[in-house]
Amino acid sequence: MRPLLAVLLGASLLGGCAGKPGDPSGTWINQAAIDAASEGGNLREALLAYGPNLEWHIQPQRRLAAYSNGFEQGEGQLLDEDEDRWRVDFYADYHESLSLSGDTLLQAASDTWPEQRFARPTTPAAVDAPLGRSFEQALYSAYLGGSWTIRQGLGAGGLVLFQPDGRVEGLPGTERYALCLAGDCAAMSGEFDSVWLQLGEQGQAWLFERNDHYLSIFAALNRAQSDEMPDYHKGELHWRLERTSR
Known part of the structure; x- marks a missing residue:
């Protein structure tokens, strides 16, 4: 029984959820950006309006904090500034200020970005998942979750399901998808949103528009x-x- 208890306790500490109030450890996602994106319209505009950072992962025991903006990642040294307040030092004298306000992690406004707010994911990604995966899964679930019916195009009348892990079911010639959040794919598509659709080892970029319950x-x-x-x-x-159910 004692070995099993030790395993369960260790898993809870690694799962991305803090064990007590005032503990910033674990994963935090930009839920405000997800909520804005879910309302429809241009996806990347919504992410930028509440970003650009999309996820933080904080490890106080190792004095480390890392962020993802959907394209780049950065890891810095976590330093205590005050109660519930920290500074993250990166290379070239760059730093960010973090603080806790209730259940919210705040990234302070800077000369470059406004204040950004982060919440703990309802369903964190696996412990060994890449940085940014918890945000991605939450976004995919909110933005494309539910049942979709093909109203026009190959497979008309069929049911399509976009899974949070990047799998897609029912879209002809496609088994995986990835939304463009930032970076080179965004530069290539300019004002348009883009999605990568893949079957086996073959894939290509497509442009998309999501208006209300239509994609x-x-x-x-x-x-x-x-x-x-x-x-x-x-x-x-x-x-x-057409999204026919949530």
Whole structure:
């Protein structure tokens, strides 16, 4: 019984949930960005409005804190400043200030970004999952969760399910998906949102629009030269899906 109790206790400490009030340890996600995105409209605009950081992972015992913005990651040294207040020092004299306010982790406003607010994920990713995965899973569930019906395009009338782990069921020729949150994929698609759809080892970028309970997926037309970064523009409508249940 004692070995089993030790294993369970260790798992609870590693699972991303703090054991007591005032403890910043574990994973925090930008729930405000997820809520804004879920209302529809441009996904990346919603993320930027409440970001750019999307997830923090804090390890007080190791004096470390790391963030993900959906493209880049950074890890810095965690230093105590005051009760429920910390500073994270990164390279080149760059730092961020974090504090706890009830159940919310606050990243202080700076010359570059406004104040950002983070909450503990309802369902944290696995302990060994990459940084940013908890945010991604929560976003996928809120933004594309539920049942979708193909109203136009290949497989019309069929049911489509987007799973939080990146699997997709019912979309012809597709078994995995990944929403573009930031970085090179965002630069390639400009003002449009993009999604990567993949079957086996083969995949490609598509552009999409989500308005209310409709999701439209368009071919991504590349207007760049062969030696340039792709420059995607909206092509022919390939699928139009309607969310029929949450």
